[in-house]
Amino acid sequence: QARELGCWAAEEMEAPVAARAPESTLRRLCLGQGADIWAYVLRHVHSQRNVKKIRGNLLWYGHQDSPEARRKLKLEAAVAHLQAEILESRLRKVLMAAPVPLTDMAMEQALQSMQDTQRRALLLRAQAGAMRRQQRGLQGPMQQLQNQLKHLQDIERKAKVDINFGPLTSAALSLEPVVLGDVRTACSLRTQFLQKLLMPRAKGGSIPTPRDDLFGTSYQQWLSSVETLLTNHPPGHVLAALEHLAAEREAEIQSLCSVDELQDTEIASSAPILSSQAPDQPNSSQALPSMVHLIQALVLGIRSSALWAELKALRAMSQELEEASGQRQLLLQELQAKQQRILHWRQLVEETQEQVRLLIKGNSASKTSLCRSPGEVLALVQQKVVPTSEMVAPQSQELLRCLEEEAQHLPHLLLGTLLRHSPEGVPGLPDLTFRSSAPFWNPSPQTHLQAPELLLPKAASLRQDLLFLQDQRSLRCWYLLHMKTSLPPGPSTQELLQIRASQEKEQKENLGRALKRLESLLKRALKRIPELQGVVGD
Incomplete structure (x- = not known):
């Protein structure tokens, strides 16, 4: 292929x-x-x-x-x-x-x-x-x-083209290459950015205000100018332009220093003449301070203002920490009050539980006594009533026989009821012991015909059961009402105590760290106060 x-x-x-x-x-x-x-x-x-x-x-x-x-x-x-x-x-x-x-x-x-x-x-x-x-x-x-x-x-x-920047003169007197102008613009934007960056400290502020949008604008302008410079020009040309600008600044500084030296020499040479002409004049007016002394005084002033701004910031921070500690104290007091309420609530719960236990014991005792009372009544009936009925039985048989004989003489009278041994549906007294073992209440159509000695234990048992049920209902209603009114909803006592302990521990740790930080800041501020006083005194 x-x-x-x-x-x-x-x-x-x-x-x-x-x-x-x-x-x-x-x-x-x-x-x-x-x-x-x-x-x-x-x-x-x-x-x-x-x-x-x-x-x-x-x-x-x-x-x-x-x-x-x-x-x-x-x-x-x-x-x-x-x-x-x-x-x-x-x-x-x-x-x-x-x-x-x-x-x-x-x-x-x-x-x-x-x-x-x-x-x-x-x-x-x-x-x-x-x-x-x-x-x-x-x-x-x-x-x-x-x-x-x-x-x-x-x-x-x-990059292959050579650039001639010319003599070290101002840009306004002669034409300059494009790369030199771009480098000069980037340097000026950087200077503006640094001035705006250091301006809050020089003025005594700790943090720039949000309304100063020029800070971000100058930073973006500087970055964009640097990016354009590096994109449009070779690195060698940029480096040569920077060297040329550095040489220009060095020449300007040397010229300024030479002018200051000439002024100092002129002042020094004219000082004896002035002292001879005016001997009574004070020493402060004989010679002006040099540029070096002025620069040193400016640097010291800037340092003093910066230290004063730091002192203000430390004072503001200490005040904030004091306010935070006060808030922590208030929160600690609230938590202690909550702890007291929790303990009181726990005591109420324990008292209520003890009352419920006592009521349960009393109800069980009353129920036991109610269960024993029908048996006691039945034993009394068997001891007193049954022997008497057995003793009366022969006499009643004799009376019935006499009634039958007399009824034979009166055939036209309906005396069937008198000839009955017992009413219909009502058992005799000897069967009382057997029927007492049946359920305590079994209604029948002939209940109203039974003897009082049979209805008495049943009525007593029913009344005792009624009283017991009424007591149970009143106790349950009271307990529910007490739980609704006195017991607030919430987690268990153990969980509340654990939450309280963890919150108290965390607050103590935070408060300790804040106090340590405040102490260190105050120590540093106290150490710097003599320096500030010395600077201000100078």
């Missing part, structure tokens, strides 16, 4: 011999995915002299509008259709002439080949789409790299 690529470059593109690549370079280009790319180029890329009327080229759009081209296209389509029909008819004849197994095998092979062809076509389409997407994705980085390359080439071309 490397040989084909060389022939294509020589024959198709007619490249000169000096511009042709060596065979090793062509082989390296045809490695990996480059082989498919160059194969596609060899098939589809042609020289403009050899291109006539091929679909996809610019000459095709004007050629396809002619009637001859349209008729030719129709004829080509008809010929292709006829060729396809002829091929299909021949294939049918071959399949009809061949045996059935061979026909099935041929059909399977044809279907398999068609599926393989379709699969290859789909794979090729997917690969072509991926290549197009990759190419579109690489267009942006390629453009950025090209722009960077152009910029670097411009910087390299500028």
Whole structure:
């Protein structure tokens, strides 16, 4: 393929011999995915002299509008259709002439080949789409790299040019290069930024106010000017401009110092004459302070103002810490009050629990006594009433016999009730012991006909049960009302005590740290007070 690529470059593109690549370079280009790319180029890329009327080229759009081209296209389509029909008819004849197994095998092979062809076509389409997407994705980085390359080439071309800054004079007297002006602007913006940065301390403030937006603006302007300077000018030119500016500043300082020295010498030379002419004049007016003394006084003043500002900040901080400690004390008092309320609430709970225990014990004792009282009544009845009834039984039998005899003399009177031994449904007294073991209350239609000695224990038991149930209901109502009114909702006592202990511990730790910090700040402030006094005194 490397040989084909060389022939294509020589024959198709007619490249000169000096511009042709060596065979090793062509082989390296045809490695990996480059082989498919160059194969596609060899098939589809042609020289403009050899291109006539091929679909996809610019000459095709004007050629396809002619009637001859349209008729030719129709004829080509008809010929292709006829060729396809002829091929299909021949294939049918071959399949009809061949045996059935061979026909099935041929059909399977044809279907398999068609599926393989379709699969290859789909794979090729997917690969072509991926290549197009990759190419579109690489267009942006390629453009950025090209722009960077152009910029670097411009910087390299500028770096080859020598710049002459001229003599060390002011920029207003002569023209200066662009790089020198940009460097001077960046230096002035940096000076403004540093002045605004140090201005709050010089004025005595600790923190700049939020309304000073010029601080951020100057910082952004300085950064943008530096970025523009480094982007548009080579580093060598920037360094040379900085050296030139430094030399200018040095010359200005030397000139100022020489002027000050001349003034000092003139003052020193004129001092004896003035002293001889005016001996009564004070010493302070004989000689003016030098520039060095003025600069030292300015530095000392700035230091004193800075120390005074730090002292103010320390005082403000100590006041804030005192306020914080006062708030902590108030919070501690509130927590102690909460602790007292919790302890009081716990005491109320314990008292209520003790009262509930006493009530339960009293109820159990009363219930035990109520359970014993029906048995005592029954024992009393068996001891007193049953023997008396047994003693009276013979006399009652005799009286009944007499009544029967007398009733025979009065046949027209209905004395059936008098002849009965006992009322209907009411058992005799000897059965009292057996019926006492039955349930204590079993209502029947003839209850009102029973004897009083049978109803008495049942009535007493029912009354005792009624009193017990009433006591239980009143006790439950009182307990619920007491719980609703006296017990506030909240977590358990153990959880509240744990929360209280953790909060108290945390508050103590924070208060201790704040007091230590305040103590250290006050110590440092006390150490600096003599220095401030000395500076202010000077």
